[in-house]
Amino acid sequence: MAAEPLRIALAGLGTVGGGVIRLLTANGALIARRAGRPIEIVAVSARDRGKDRGVDLSRFAWEDDLALLAQRDDVDIVVELIGGSDGPALALARRTLGLGKGLVTANKAMIAHHGMELAGAAESANAPLKFEAAVAGGIPVIKGLREGAAANALTRIYGILNGTCNYILSTMEDTGRDFADVLKEAQALGYAEADPAFDIEGTDAAHKLAILAAIGFGAGVAFDQVEVDGITRIRAADIARAQALGYVIRLIGMAECEEGGTRMFQRVQPCLVPRSHPLAAVDGATNAVVAEGNFSGRLLFQGAGAGDGPTASAVVADLIDIARGDAGPPFSVPVAELEPLAAADGATRTGRAYLRFIVADRPGVLAEITAAMRDAGVSIESLIQQGQAAEGGEVLVAMVTHEGPERAVAHALELLRESPSLARPPLVLRLID
Ligand code: NAP
Ligand code: HSE
Numbered sequence: 001m002a003a004e005p006l007r008i009a010l011a012g013l014g015t016v017g018g019g020v021i022r023l024l025t026a027n028g029a030l031i032a033r034r035a036g037r038p039i040e041i042v043a044v045s046a047r048d049r050g051k052d053r054g055v056d057l058s059r060f061a062w063e064d065d066l067a068l069l070a071q072r073d074d075v076d077i078v079v080e081l082i083g084g085s086d087g088p089a090l091a092l093a094r095r096t097l098g099l100g101k102g103l104v105t106a107n108k109a110m111i112a113h114h115g116m117e118l119a120g121a122a123e124s125a126n127a128p129l130k131f132e133a134a135v136a137g138g139i140p141v142i143k144g145l146r147e148g149a150a151a152n153a154l155t156r157i158y159g160i161l162n163g164t165c166n167y168i169l170s171t172m173e174d175t176g177r178d179f180a181d182v183l184k185e186a187q188a189l190g191y192a193e194a195d196p197a198f199d200i201e202g203t204d205a206a207h208k209l210a211i212l213a214a215i216g217f218g219a220g221v222a223f224d225q226v227e228v229d230g231i232t233r234i235r236a237a238d239i240a241r242a243q244a245l246g247y248v249i250r251l252i253g254m255a256e257c258e259e260g261g262t263r264m265f266q267r268v269q270p271c272l273v274p275r276s277h278p279l280a281a282v283d284g285a286t287n288a289v290v291a292e293g294n295f296s297g298r299l300l301f302q303g304a305g306a307g308d309g310p311t312a313s314a315v316v317a318d319l320i321d322i323a324r325g326d327a328g329p330p331f332s333v334p335v336a337e338l339e340p341l342a343a344a345d346g347a348t349r350t351g352r353a354y355l356r357f358i359v360a361d362r363p364g365v366l367a368e369i370t371a372a373m374r375d376a377g378v379s380i381e382s383l384i385q386q387g388q389a390a391e392g393g394e395v396l397v398a399m400v401t402h403e404g405p406e407r408a409v410a411h412a413l414e415l416l417r418e419s420p421s422l423a424r425p426p427l428v429l430r431l432i433d
Pocket of ligand 2: 137165
C-alpha cells in the first residue's frame with residue numbers, strides 16, 4: 001500500500017513560497033523516496049489571489065482566511081512564509097500549534113521574538129516546530145548544531161548571517177558601485193526582507209544570531225541582549241581604506257559563551273576581516289557560520305544565505321524530517337531546560353579597532369583627535385588622512401588602533417563628542433584577527 005502523503009498548507013507565496021512550490025514540483029519523486037512518503041501541498045494562502053506568481057496554483061485549494069487554512073482537516077503541517085515577528089504570521093503559528101499541528105517557518109523575526117513561547121506550545125502539543133530556513137538560507141546550520149555538533153559544548157558561534165548586506169559590501173568592494181544602487185539589486189534578486197531596513201540596520205542578522213546562540217549554548221533566545229550595528233554608515237571610502245590596509249568589511253554576528261557558561265555575549269556589527277581569513281572570501285549573498293566545539297574543533301558552514309531556491313531547500317528539508325517522523329525539541333533542549341544566560345559586559349572586551357572621522361579641514365584637528373586618543377590610553381597603529389579637501393571642506397581621517405580595551409576607545413570618542421572639528425559622528429569598526 002502506498003504511504004500516506006504529508007499534507008501541507010502554504011501561507012505566503014512570495015520569494016520563498018514560490019520557491020517551495022517549484023522545488024516540490026521539480027523534485028517531488030526523489031523527495032518522496034527520501035522522506036518515505038510524498039509531500040503534497042493541499043492548500044495555499046496569500047494576500048492577493050489574482051497576482052501572477054509564475055507558478056500553477058490551480059492544483060491547490062485557496063484560503064483567504066489563515067485561521068481556516070490551519071483548521072482544514074486535510075492539512076497536517078502549516079508552512080508559514082509570510083514574515084513579520086507578530087501580526088498574521090504569529091497568529092497563524094499560535095493557531096497551528098494550538099490545533100496540535102506541526103509548523104515549519106522561515107521567519108527569524110518571529111522565532112527570535114516568540115521562539116520560546118512557540119517551542120513551548122509545540123512541545124506541549126507534541127507537534128513539530130522547525131525553522132532551518134530562518135538562519136542562513138540554504139545552509140543546514142541549525143541541523144548542524146542540533147545534530148552534528150550535539151556532542152560538544154560550543155563556546156563561540158560567529159559569521160556572516162545576512163545575504164543582503166554581504167551582497168552590498170562585496171559588490172561595492174568589487175565594483176565601486178553606490179550603496180543604494182546595490183541594495184535595489186539585492187531586493188530585485190529576492191534577498192532582502194520586505195522592509196530592507198531589517199537587513200541593512202543589522203536586525204535580521206541579530207535575529208539569526210540570537211537563534212543560533214540559543215541552540216548552540218542551550219540558552220533561552222535573548223534577542224534583546226544582542227548589540228546591533230548595521231552597514232548604513234559604511235562608505236565607499238571605508239571599503240577603500242580597509243582594502244589598502246589588507247582587509248575587507250563584512251557584517252559579522254558573533255556570540256560567545258563566557259565565564260564557564262554563565263554569561264553570553266552577542267554582537268552584530270561591520271568588522272574589518274583580514275584578506276587571509278576564510279570569511280573574507282565569502283562574497284555575494286553567501287553566508288558562512290563558524291562554530292567552535294570543545295571536541296569537534298572549528299566547524300565551518302557555508303552556502304547561499306538568501307534567495308528562493310536555497311531557502312526553499314531548507315524549508316523542504318524540514319518537511320522531509322517531519323515526514324520521516326523526526327521531531328525533537330525545536331531548540332535542541334526542551335524549553336523548560338534552556339538556561340537563561342545573563343548578558344556579558346561588552347565594555348570589558350579588548351581588540352583592535354578601525355576609527356573613521358569626517359573632520360573640518362583646518363589646522364589642529366588631527367592633533368585634537370590624537371590627543372583624545374592619548375588621554376584615553378588608545379594606542380594608534382596606523383593613520384591615513386585623505387588628500388587635502390577644497391577650502392572649507394571636510395576630510396576623512398581613518399586610523400587603526402593597537403590591541404586594547406574597547407572601553408578606552410569609547411572614552412576617546414566621548415572626549416571628542418562635543419568637538420566642533422567633527423563634521424559627523426565617528427565610525428568604529430572592530431578588527432577580526
Ligand atoms: P515575500 O516575497 O514578501 O512574500 C511574502 C508573502 O506573504 C507574499 O506572498 C504575501 O502575499 C504574503 N502575505 C503577506 N501578508 C499576508 C497576510 N496577511 N495573509 C496572507 N499572506 C500574506 O517574502 P519572502 O522573501 O518570501 O519571505 C518570507 C519569509 O521567509 C520571511 O519571514 C523572510 O524573513 C523569510 N526568509 C526569506 C528569505 C529570502 O531570501 N527571501 C530567506 C530566508 C528567510 P502577496 O504575495 O499576495 O502580497
Ligand atoms: N534578507 C535575508 C538576507 C534573507 O538577506 O540574509 C535570508 O534570511
